[in-house]
Amino acid sequence: MRYIGWTILITFWVCLAAFLHYTLPQRDIVRIVSTYEERQELNDWTRIFWSRPDEQSDAQITRDVQFITGVRANGKPTVYRNEDTGWSWPPYFKFDTANLYTEANDAISTKDAPEWYVIKHYGWRNEFVSSFPNAISIWRVDGPDAFKGIYWTNIIVLTTLAALFIAIRVRWRRFRHARIDPKLEEIQDSWEAAGDAVDEKRGRFRRWLATWKAK
Amino acid sequence: MALVRLLFIAFVVLSVIYLSLSLYSRARARDRLEAEYDAGDFDIPRDAYVRAGLVEYDSSLRRKLILGVYIVPMSLVCLIIYLVNFA
Numbered sequence: 001m002r003y004i005g006w007t008i009l010i011t012f013w014v015c016l017a018a019f020l021h022y023t024l025p026q027r028d029i030v031r032i033v034s035t036y037e038e039r040q041e042l043n044d045w046t047r048i049f050w051s052r053p054d055e056q057s058d059a060q061i062t063r064d065v066q067f068i069t070g071v072r073a074n075g076k077p078t079v080y081r082n083e084d085t086g087w088s089w090p091p092y093f094k095f096d097t098a099n100l101y102t103e104a105n106d107a108i109s110t111k112d113a114p115e116w117y118v119i120k121h122y123g124w125r126n127e128f129v130s131s132f133p134n135a136i137s138i139w140r141v142d143g144p145d146a147f148k149g150i151y152w153t154n155i156i157v158l159t160t161l162a163a164l165f166i167a168i169r170v171r172w173r174r175f176r177h178a179r180i181d182p183k184l185e186e187i188q189d190s191w192e193a194a195g196d197a198v199d200e201k202r203g204r205f206r207r208w209l210a211t212w213k214a215k
Numbered sequence: 216m217a218l219v220r221l222l223f224i225a226f227v228v229l230s231v232i233y234l235s236l237s238l239y240s241r242a243r244a245r246d247r248l249e250a251e252y253d254a255g256d257f258d259i260p261r262d263a264y265v266r267a268g269l270v271e272y273d274s275s276l277r278r279k280l281i282l283g284v285y286i287v288p289m290s291l292v293c294l295i296i297y298l299v300n301f302a
Contacts, residue, residue: 052217087217093292096300136299 023090024157025122026133027148029141030070030078031114032107040065049123049131051083066097068104068135070119073144080121080135090122092136103138116141118148225288233284240281244272 042050043061050065066082082101085094109115118141123133141148248268252261259267272278 087221091292091295092299093296094299095296099300 020158020161022124023122024154025120025136025151027151028070028072028078028119028121029116029144029146029148030072030119031109031111032104032117032119032138033069033071033077034108035066035068035082035101035104037064037066039063046129046131049126049129050081051085051134052088066101067132068101068119070117073116078119079125079132080119081123081132082135085134092122092134094134094136100135100137104135107138107140116144116146118146229285229288233281236284237278237281240278241269241272244277245269 039062040050041062050063068080068082070078070080072078082097082104083094084097085092087093107115107117117138119138120136121133122136124131125133245265248265249261251268252264257264
């Protein structure tokens with residue numbers, strides 16, 4: 001029983017952490033290498049890693065998606081998709097995909113004369129299911145080690161969530177102490193009382209049996 | 216259509232919150248009035264005192280502030296749209 005409880009609890013927290021890690025914005029500093037458009041098949045479960053910016057894209061199986069590619073200071077490649085989130089989840093309300101595409105094209109630089117850009121994005125890069133993080137905005141910084149700015153969104157969202165969880169937890173504990181624990185004790189008491197009564201009866205029966213034994 | 220869906224879901228969820236909050240707040244106001252009456256010395260009957268107090272509550276600022284349940288998320292959405300697309 002204890003293992004089941006722990007399993008449920010751990011699963012819940014891992015799922016929540018993964019969900020937040022996918023949804024909340026992150027920032028990379030990259031040198032933007034190129035931008036391209038590619039037709040994507042969206043007809044299997046990996047559909048969840050792509051946006052649904054408009055209603056037509058529900059009916060269609062393939063769609064052109066814009067990409068922005070970059071290289072980090074350590075030489076590792078990063079690829080971002082560039083899609084509207086529109087009015088659906090996650091709530092970035094991004095509508096300026098074409099503008100961002102223009103900015104990214106304008107920001108392309110070579111290895112010899114690198115220009116460094118912060119790319120704010122959300123989502124995961126996974127090679128096996130071909131998922132790409134979605135770029136939200138870009139801005140220029142001095143170098144690959146520059147300050148990326150304060151993560152206001154993450155601070156506000158995580159603080160609010162923590163406050164919410166603590167509030168619910170405190171109220172639940174109070175409720176349990178006031179309502180559930182006394183009931184459980186009542187049940188236990190009556191159970192024990194019943195047990196005592198049974199023992200008592202059995203003892204009497206034994207004593208009565210004993211009277212038939214040869215002395 | 217996505218906008219319509221978002222507005223519909225937001226309206227339903229926020230309305231549930233709004234209703235619960237306003238019922239809770241009104242019950243609190245009633246409790247407060249009853250406690251006030253029991254503590255003090257009044258000429259009028261308890262019922263009338265509480266009813267008059269609740270009429271006053273209905274036109275109070277506190278009750279109107281609960282409308283923030285609708286206004287705050289909508290402002291937040293507008294702010295995010297501005298920051299993401301135009302800032």
